[in-house]
Each structure stands twice: as C-alpha cells, then as structure tokens.
Amino acid sequence: MDISASATTVLEKIERAAERAGRSAEDIMLIAVSKQKPVEMLQAAYDAGLRHFGENRSAEFAEKIAHFESQPDMVWHFIGNLQTRQSKPIAASGDWFHAVDRLKIANRLNNQLEEFGRNLSVFLEINVSGEESKHGFDVSNWEADGAQRDAIASVAATISDLSRIDVCGLMTMAPYGSPESDIRRIFQRTRRLREWLREQVPQASWDGLSMGMTDDYEIAIEEGATQVRVGRALFGQRQY
Ligand SMILES: *Cc1c(COP(=O)(O)O)cnc(C)c1O
Secondary structure, rough: OOOOHHHHHHHHHHHHHHHHOOOOHHHHHHEEOOOOOOOHHHHHHHHHHOOOOOOOOOOHHHHHHHHOOOOOOOOOEOOEEEEEEEEHHHHOOOOOOEEEOOOOHHHHHHHHHHHOOEEEEEEEEEEOOOOOOOOOOOOOOOOOOOHHHHHHHEEEEEEHHOOOOHHHEOOOOOOOOOOOHHHHHHHHHHHHHHHHHHHOOOOOOOOEEEOOOOOOOOHHHOOOOEEEEEOHHOOOOOOO
C-alpha cells in the first residue's frame, strides 16, 4: 500500500464531497484509523501530512502514543467501545474519545482526567438504526418517542456537566453494506438529533458529527460530517 498515494486520493475525495455540499474541506477532520497497523504505516501517513490517528484497543493505543512521543503534533482519537477497566490510557493521553455509550464510562474517565489534570473531547455514540449489534445510546425512534428523546437529552446534560469532559457532538455508524439511501437517512437523522440536542443542552458545543468510514465517508460529508474515520482506504484491509 502506497500510503502517500492513498492519502492524496482520500483527501481529494473529501475535497470534492465538501464542494458538492457547499462546504469547506478545512472543516472536515480526516482521522486515519490505524488499528492493527504497524507503526511504520502510521509514520508513512504522518509523512504524508496526516496528524489525526484513530485506535480502538486500549493497550495498542497506549503503545502507539508512547512510540510516537517525539512527534507531539500527532492527535490521538480513541474510536472504539471502551471497557471501564481499560479507560486509563485514554484519560492519560487521549485527545478525543468518539464512543461514549453510557454514563458510567463518562464518570470513570472524568475522575481519571481530574487526577491527570487533563480534559477530553468526546462524542456521544448513538444507535439510530436500532441494529442489535450496534453500541451506543438507543435513539432508533427518537423523532416519535418522547421517552427516548428525554433519555438522551438527560444523559447528554449530565455528561456535559462533567468538569473534564467536553461534549462536542454525536458519533454514529451506518449499517454495513446498506443501500446508499438508508445510509444517508441514518446520517441525516443523526444531524437532526444533534440540532435538537443543541437546543436542549446548550452547555455543550454540538459542533461535531463523527460519521463516515471507508465505504461511506463521502456520503457522510455531504450530510454534514465534521470528523471522518477512515481506515482501509488509507492502510488497506485488516486481518480481522
Ligand atoms: C475500524 C473503524 C473505522 C474505520 O473503518 P474502515 O472501514 O476501515 O474505514 C471507523 N470507525 C470505527 C468506530 C471503527 O471501529
């Protein structure tokens, strides 16, 4: 995999998708999802100009951050679901966490962040499709279901009030292999929920929408994504 070439291709596609949506590509953060990939490949992405990296295993996250200590302009995103007992590396050295899916993990991180004297930017992960296999707060029927709406607004407010956690928006994943129209609808519904939460929970910024992966990041950008998490298109297929 020529990572410099694949980075150029992805950045060009981001540029064109932004143009179609009347947006500036500068408002879209490309997160290179480097999970399971060796540090040499991350270095190649760095040399190609990428600065944001995404990982989904706590131990691997810590190891890679330690390895790249001498390149402090790398920005580290934890994008996967986090077990409570594995939260420490994220509190100690993470910059962004994309998958807050329960109050407990937010509380735990907040306590650890307090100890380290750090802050963490987070996205609340939501499950819009109602797929059983998906993590995230269940908002599968939020437009019609007042109780579901109240639940997400309440947990969003509680998490936004934590001293060390900055809630900056919502994260979602579209069902794998769905038709484009379904994927687009998932992203649109995520964006609308974000607008609603902006009014309900004004203490958070709600500027961010973390959505879009290798198969759907261009659609996500057309629908307002500000963070796209791209792995395979940059680094090639993973083993598992
Ligand atoms: C692995 C992963 C990605 C990247 O997926 P690709 O299809 O390789 O682009 C994005 N987001 C999350 C949460 C992931 O786990």
